[in-house]
Amino acid sequence: MEYDCPRDSHALVRNSDSEATGTQWRCNTCSGAMFTELLSTEVASKNLAIGPREPWDNRISCPRDGTQMHKVAAASVAIDHCMKCGAAWLDGEELERLFMTPEAAHAKAQPGMWSEADWFTPVVFAVIEALFNGH
Numbered sequence: 001m002e003y004d005c006p007r008d009s010h011a012l013v014r015n016s017d018s019e020a021t022g023t024q025w026r027c028n029t030c031s032g033a034m035f036t037e038l039l040s041t042e043v044a045s046k047n048l049a050i051g052p053r054e055p056w057d058n059r060i061s062c063p064r065d066g067t068q069m070h071k072v073a074a075a076s077v078a079i080d081h082c083m084k085c086g087a088a089w090l091d092g093e094e095l096e097r098l099f100m101t102p103e104a105a106h107a108k109a110q111p112g113m114w115s116e117a118d119w120f121t122p123v124v125f126a127v128i129e130a131l132f133n134g135h
Contacts, residue, residue: 003063006080006089007032012063025063031092034063038088038128044072044081062087074128095124103127 003012005027012025012034025034060069062082069080069089077097080089090098098104104127 003034005030005032006060006063006069007091027092031095033090033092033095033124035088035090035124036064037086038124039072039079039081039086041083041086044070044079044083044088060089063089079128090124098124098127101127 003025004010005012007030008027010027010029012027015024015026015033023036025036027033060080061067062069062085064085064087065082067082067084069082069087072079072081072088077090077094079094081087107127
């Protein structure tokens with residue numbers, strides 16, 4: 001499968017697979033990432049942001065199926081979520097903000113929890129989980 005970045009239309013590169021978070025695809029141009037199983041539709045629907053998107057961000061289509069993605073709020077991060085297939089998109093700046101949270105510091109500090117090769121996906125998943133579930 002091949003997917004294009006919803007921001008700049010460059011090809012997404014398959015980065016990792018995880019039973020917990022599904023497959024992660026990265027854009028090497030804008031540093032954004034698509035996760036196939038990051039949020040459940042139930043969690044996303046409870047956390048949908050209220051209000052219009054920014055003028056420059058009127059529509060973002062799901063890289064997997066072309067459906068208009070919904071904006072989901074998690075602390076200072078806006079996650080685009082496809083209510084049809086469950087894919088989630090985080091812009092590069094949103095990923096950077098995630099890694100500055102206390103939840104990220106805690107997740108990265110857990111000894112033996114992640115290997116150097118695949119720490120990125122589990123840390124993002126742990127941070128999102130903590131933000132949405134109030135841990």
